[in-house]
Amino acid sequence: MEITRTLPITHKYGLHARASTKFAEVAQQFRAAVFLARAGASDGEVDGKSVLGILTLGIELGHEIVLRVEGDDAEAAIAALEELVRADFHGV
């Protein structure tokens, strides 16, 4: 199963180191492959389980991310990741 979702980043510091770490940690809990891109950017997707990859996107407050999840537990994965992003990474 493949699910794609576009989400706004509302965290003050964007996907900074701690937020990216949190994101990768959550993504790693699922079997599904997780991909992340910056909406409207030409850099393409990075592995959402790689904090290094996420950081290279340089996502800041006000950017939108395109989240693509592929695998048998994709639904659970997207739910967990969307919750994390909408909750501003739980205050990290």
Added chain:
Amino acid sequence: MRPMELKKGIAVSPGIVIREAFILDSEEIRIPERFIEKEQIEEESARLEAAIAESENRLDQDIAQLGSKIQINTQILEIHRQLVGDAVLKNEILIGIQENQYTAEHSVSRVLNKYIKKFERMDSQIISERVHDLYDVEKLILTTLLGSRVEHLDSLEREVVLVARNLTPAQTAKLDATWVKGFATDIGGKTSHTAIMAKALGIPAVVGLENISTTVVGGDTLIIDGFRGVVLINPDARTLADYRDKEANLVKLRQRLRKDVALPSETVDGYPIELFANIELIKEVHALANLNTAGIGLFRTEFIHLQNPRSGEEGHFQHYQATLKEIGQLPVTFRTLDLGADKGDGGRGPWVEENPFLGCRSIRYCFEHPDLFRDQLRALLRASAHGSVRIMLPMVGAIAELDRALNMLDQVKEDLRNDGIAFDENVPVGVMVEIPSLAMIADLIAPRVDFFSVGTNDLTQYTLAVDRGNENVASLFDPGHPAVLRLLQQTLRAGEAAGIPVSLCGEMGSEPLYVPLLIGLGFRNLSVSPTSIPEVKRLIRTIKVYECKALAKRCLAHTDGLAITAELKDWVSDKLPPSMRF
């Protein structure tokens, strides 16, 4: 053994040295080998996997130990833990081992450096500031891989020549001059930091070698020929014997020059030319006693700060006082902190400017960090009670900037008076003439200061808009350009009209090609690196001022730099004995 290889670069510090290569990688960790054989790929991959697993373990233990005691610290460790365990990262490192036959260490360093560069270029400052986390991760994996084989620059125990992409002041501040006998770097130009350091240490250096740091393998024998700008990797027996002879002859020549050093610094027709020393490191001061100098014409204070950004007033004062004690009654011109641009920012983390040489450097940086500047001014004034102190302000470009610095100095003086602390009320304050705008208004500035000192490196770079460290344009860097000569002349005239001394402390003053011209223009006061003093003095003692004046007049009549260089070269080969040519 691999065959001999010759690399051509830019000669920046004369001399010849034959030693084993020490390759400086990131974080000053030396990577002993860069390549493996095909049969070792599997073993090397396993070594990497084990090192990453061990690094992860170490971080897990650290995180568990710290627990929730110090939240910030574990957060950073958790970021490191994620980075070390990053599958994308590991994969890229493995590809380097398997496809390019890199050693695990070399592959780690290459991959992480790729990301470091990427991070540094990113618009988001929050992310570009994470670069030091990548350095930490690189260091952790490398030290785990190397185990007890880790060798640090500051714990060397044999003589080597340093090979690096580039040398930063933070790195050179740490190196032990007892063991480092030469530099060879990929980038840099005649007036780069590497060049200045090499001259300060009196060791040969060749820069702009493009890829020496990736060509040389640890343990290779290197010949650095700082006269011809050549580096020979693994020389054959004949070349080696040849260079051993040259090295021995050079030692003899240096000894002869040293003997003449006690003679007065004056021209054949009796004009005294005062020779001062440019000092980079405190440890150089001691050796000045044997050089018969007129004092220190440029004391670069930023290295005190780079070695310890928290030196504060007391740390600076200790250094100044020790210097004054060592030098006795002779004057010392202390240049206030020249940070920024190529000199790092002393611990504030990576902070990238689009155009650092036109950015917040030097006096501008000091205005941005008034506490730092005030601490230094206080230390300098306090030191002025213990010897002959002169204060020199760098990178001043306008009267408003000069006034601002002088006001701060007045405030600090007032504070000291209130605190009852002794200082020299008449401590001379001068400016460094290194921005063309200042040279052009030298007549307006001169009445407000006690001296001028021309910094020809920056003056040339800013006048000609040539980055002195960029090898693509380094050949355009020409201190003999008519525009530079006119600015020098203008500065000298303004100084003369106001009755203040004008000295010169740039590299130009130690280049035999330019010394006769400078004397002809009117300079009677040069500050050069200590290692250049014997040679410059010998040169001064072979020339006549009236001939230099005629030379300067001819040079000023030329319309371009090439003609001036040709004129100077002609003069030198005509007037100077062969041993003084270069």
